[in-house]
Amino acid sequence: MKSRKTKKKLIAVSMAAAILLPLQLATVHAASPSTTAKNEAMLVKIHLKNRADLDKLLSYGMDLSENLDQHAGQGMEADAILTKEEMEILQLRGYKTDVISTQHEIQTLRQERQFTVQQEKDLAAAKDKVTILRANYFTSQGGKFLYVEAKTDAGSLNSTVLTATWDKGKNTAPGSGGTAALERIEDADVYMYHSMLLSVDTRPSTVNITSSLGGTMEAKVTDWIGGKKPTPGKHYVSDFTDHYMTPTELDQRITKLAKQFSSIAEIVELPYETNGYRRKAQTMIGDQANPASAVVITSKKWGHEGGNSISLQAVKQEGANLPLSIDTKENAIVVKLATDAAGQSSSKAKDVIQKVNAEAGSLVTATSFRGSSGEGLVASTEKLKLTDGLKAPESISREPHTMKAIRIGKHRDGSKAGVLLYSQEHAREWVTPLVSVETAERLLRNYSTDKATRKLVNNLDIFIVPSVNPDGATYSFYDYNWQRKNMANHCGPEKSDPALRNTWGVDLNRNHGTGSVYDGYLGSSTDCQSSVYGGPSEQSEPEAKNLIWLADENPNVKFAMNVHSYGGYFMWPPGAYKALGRETLPRPTAGQEAFFWSASERILQQIKEYRGTTILPGRTGPVPDVLYSAAGNSADALWYNNGIYAWDFEVGADLWNAQERKWEPVGFQPPFEEGHEEAMEFANGLIGMLDVAYDYEHDKKAPTSKLHVKRSMENATLEFSTSEPATIYYTTNNKRPTFSSKKIKISGIREGAEKPVLEQTATVKWFAVDASGNIENHYKPEGKKDNYRSETVKVK
Numbered sequence: 001m002k003s004r005k006t007k008k009k010l011i012a013v014s015m016a017a018a019i020l021l022p023l024q025l026a027t028v029h030a031a032s033p034s035t036t037a038k039n040e041a042m043l044v045k046i047h048l049k050n051r052a053d054l055d056k057l058l059s060y061g062m063d064l065s066e067n068l069d070q071h072a073g074q075g076m077e078a079d080a081i082l083t084k085e086e087m088e089i090l091q092l093r094g095y096k097t098d099v100i101s102t103q104h105e106i107q108t109l110r111q112e113r114q115f116t117v118q119q120e121k122d123l124a125a126a127k128d129k130v131t132i133l134r135a136n137y138f139t140s141q142g143g144k145f146l147y148v149e150a151k152t153d154a155g156s157l158n159s160t161v162l163t164a165t166w167d168k169g170k171n172t173a174p175g176s177g178g179t180a181a182l183e184r185i186e187d188a189d190v191y192m193y194h195s196m197l198l199s200v201d202t203r204p205s206t207v208n209i210t211s212s213l214g215g216t217m218e219a220k221v222t223d224w225i226g227g228k229k230p231t232p233g234k235h236y237v238s239d240f241t242d243h244y245m246t247p248t249e250l251d252q253r254i255t256k257l258a259k260q261f262s263s264i265a266e267i268v269e270l271p272y273e274t275n276g277y278r279r280k281a282q283t284m285i286g287d288q289a290n291p292a293s294a295v296v297i298t299s300k301k302w303g304h305e306g307g308n309s310i311s312l313q314a315v316k317q318e319g320a321n322l323p324l325s326i327d328t329k330e331n332a333i334v335v336k337l338a339t340d341a342a343g344q345s346s347s348k349a350k351d352v353i354q355k356v357n358a359e360a361g362s363l364v365t366a367t368s369f370r371g372s373s374g375e376g377l378v379a380s381t382e383k384l385k386l387t388d389g390l391k392a393p394e395s396i397s398r399e400p401h402t403m404k405a406i407r408i409g410k411h412r413d414g415s416k417a418g419v420l421l422y423s424q425e426h427a428r429e430w431v432t433p434l435v436s437v438e439t440a441e442r443l444l445r446n447y448s449t450d451k452a453t454r455k456l457v458n459n460l461d462i463f464i465v466p467s468v469n470p471d472g473a474t475y476s477f478y479d480y481n482w483q484r485k486n487m488a489n490h491c492g493p494e495k496s497d498p499a500l501r502n503t504w505g506v507d508l509n510r511n512h513g514t515g516s517v518y519d520g521y522l523g524s525s526t527d528c529q530s531s532v533y534g535g536p537s538e539q540s541e542p543e544a545k546n547l548i549w550l551a552d553e554n555p556n557v558k559f560a561m562n563v564h565s566y567g568g569y570f571m572w573p574p575g576a577y578k579a580l581g582r583e584t585l586p587r588p589t590a591g592q593e594a595f596f597w598s599a600s601e602r603i604l605q606q607i608k609e610y611r612g613t614t615i616l617p618g619r620t621g622p623v624p625d626v627l628y629s630a631a632g633n634s635a636d637a638l639w640y641n642n643g644i645y646a647w648d649f650e651v652g653a654d655l656w657n658a659q660e661r662k663w664e665p666v667g668f669q670p671p672f673e674e675g676h677e678e679a680m681e682f683a684n685g686l687i688g689m690l691d692v693a694y695d696y697e698h699d700k701k702a703p704t705s706k707l708h709v710k711r712s713m714e715n716a717t718l719e720f721s722t723s724e725p726a727t728i729y730y731t732t733n734n735k736r737p738t739f740s741s742k743k744i745k746i747s748g749i750r751e752g753a754e755k756p757v758l759e760q761t762a763t764v765k766w767f768a769v770d771a772s773g774n775i776e777n778h779y780k781p782e783g784k785k786d787n788y789r790s791e792t793v794k795v796k
């Protein structure tokens, strides 16, 4: 409420009522139309000496109020509605008057009332604004589906419910197909959108969304990853995978391929050696049940280099008051426990630790168990053999691993657009290297016979790293199948007992330097045991360094695909956000986002072509919009630092169980039969991505753009459209547009391009740039020619 002061003016009247003026109130009203002030009616208090005064007033035909204050013997006051002129006449006649309220004040009061009434009306009819972001129909693995995504501007209220109704197809009754409530999607306390995925019997043509607050919107249903099959070449061979492959086998396979196709392929050895599939040998005296008495023994050498041949035994000595001592013969360490006066063993864990480190320190390190003080007494043991616990056969190398990439291309000199395909950052994702190797084989084995393949190999420079995490992958195959991280142990002695072996390692998709846990981003941890451990520092791991090395060494690389499993996702940057306000890394421009989307549809179409698997529209998009925040992931590093269009695949889409009408997840290590199918369909996707890269390389056509202006009484809304996905750079301050000018961004999560609003007349100067860097009109932002686009937009 606006505070309002009531003004009361006291108009002093000095003149005596000597002259009697005829009061012609009616004519006074009409007589002074020129001065609205004089004409303005006011509520006025008139001071009267006596009853006779009042009678006189009444005889003038005055509009008196019902309020008449009589002050016993002291006169009286009457309130009347008067114009300013009438009041002045009264004053001339000797009446004393006070203004109680003016019409102007009443007007303000009226406005206030009106405002409140309107507010209440608005609230009663509080219609929210509903926007349908997408309404898609698609088939997948024999099922038919409707997917709807919608947003309401009242989405922050949990109580806002969006309900969809749809028809059964063209010319059917609205709502005849069915109705369902949408699910409200919130993440990190921020409302994102509502969505719904349902199996349907027929393809709906129209969807209507109604909000519980009254907002409503209708949209035509469009096809997601629809029909068109790419025409297969006359002779095209595929399907070269018949079992899950260990990193050793992957190395052998790509080495053989590079040798066989040496004119179009070579092996690139990556410079940073990994930790290797190796561990220190360990054993423990005592056990977890009694931490104070336990001692952890760790070999100085790696298990395979001698650690595994060390043994340790704690023995009770016969006799009283004997000291603690150590006997070491070759690799056999014997700890002779001290005895007390009664001849009982009396060595505490901390004493044994000190003694072992002092006298067998060249062979082993002794530590207390998980930070225990070591005050407990050590019990005697059998002869304990130290072991690294690794179960892979001896044929599997324990040495630091030189990671390999196979580089495929007729011209591998950096002159062609580069594409980087890499898989298995996460060790347990067994299908992912198969996708990469299958792709390499298809490119090499079809080169001589298939024109489309030859086109790709002749015009692109393709780097394929089948396993980014070879040590972890070997561990996953032979030791612990759920291993996700690499084999480096950055945990201190308190977390390094053998029982914790499966918790060590760094998450290689969290170790990168952009939007990392160390920068405050979400989805990674500094706890060495966490499954998303970001490492002791950014880029600490050789595996992560190798990937960045490849991108840095080869600036021609413009596209990258980070292949993971499972779930059937197709995603791009940003990949991380801060918890507070869900602030993401900078989003791509609207033009770049449009490019990501348009390329996606092509890639996903190729995937679908294999066995009808459709990557869900709700699983396609920027990482934080469809999955979660992944601080320090590699795609973000490639996009933000190297300007590479960097995607992530999660292969292994859920399978549709048509009988029970439900989706079933495939898991990290599905039966090979299913893993094989995933490898085939996603290799299709990688070939599709190479098609995108080829088009990018050959796009020499500059984009064109149009400015559409929507005017209202107060402002003008600018909307740009472009002939192909392109970023608009623009100014409204008469300056020449450059790459540092404002650019059109995405207006919100899952929404289209923003539409700037002009509050006053301005000249809009702009240019469009496509993904390949072609600029509209061949304008040079840093040059001198003014051949940018320009349009003056008038605002009233």
Ligand SMILES: [Zn+2]
Pocket (backbone or CB within 6 Å): 425, 426, 429, 564, 565
């Ligand atoms: Zn993964």
